[in-house]
Amino acid sequence: MGMSHPTLRLFLDWLQKYQFEVQCRRMQLEAGKPPKPKSPVYAKLDAELWPAKMSFSLQYGRIFCDVFPYNASVGLWQFRVAAEHYLARLSYLLDCK
Numbered sequence: 001m002g003m004s005h006p007t008l009r010l011f012l013d014w015l016q017k018y019q020f021e022v023q024c025r026r027m028q029l030e031a032g033k034p035p036k037p038k039s040p041v042y043a044k045l046d047a048e049l050w051p052a053k054m055s056f057s058l059q060y061g062r063i064f065c066d067v068f069p070y071n072a073s074v075g076l077w078q079f080r081v082a083a084e085h086y087l088a089r090l091s092y093l094l095d096c097k
Contacts, residue, residue, distance in 0.1 A: 048093050056086040 006014070029035060038046075059082040063075050 045093065049090065052086060052089045052093070056082060 003010075060079070063078045063082065
């Protein structure tokens with residue numbers, strides 16, 4: 001917006017303009033216009049994040065389907081370890097970019 005403390009009127013005008021742009025883009029996509037190509041940096045990052053997401057999803061499912069109903073303390077501990085590992089991996093990947 002170009003300033004640190006815009007007036008309410010300026011903010012509402014900006015918000016209305018942005019909402020109109022988003023609405024127009026959505027109508028274009030629904031009409032069959034192809035989406036804009038993804039930046040190569042983001043495409044590479046998505047490709048690197050996918051294995052981490054899949055690994056965490058599989059661990060999460062195993063913990064809550066196999067371990068948690070029978071041994072809650074072990075299940076919660078395993079979930080914490082899996083979540084910490086997943087978040088550390090995401091943090092590393094995002095910091096590298």
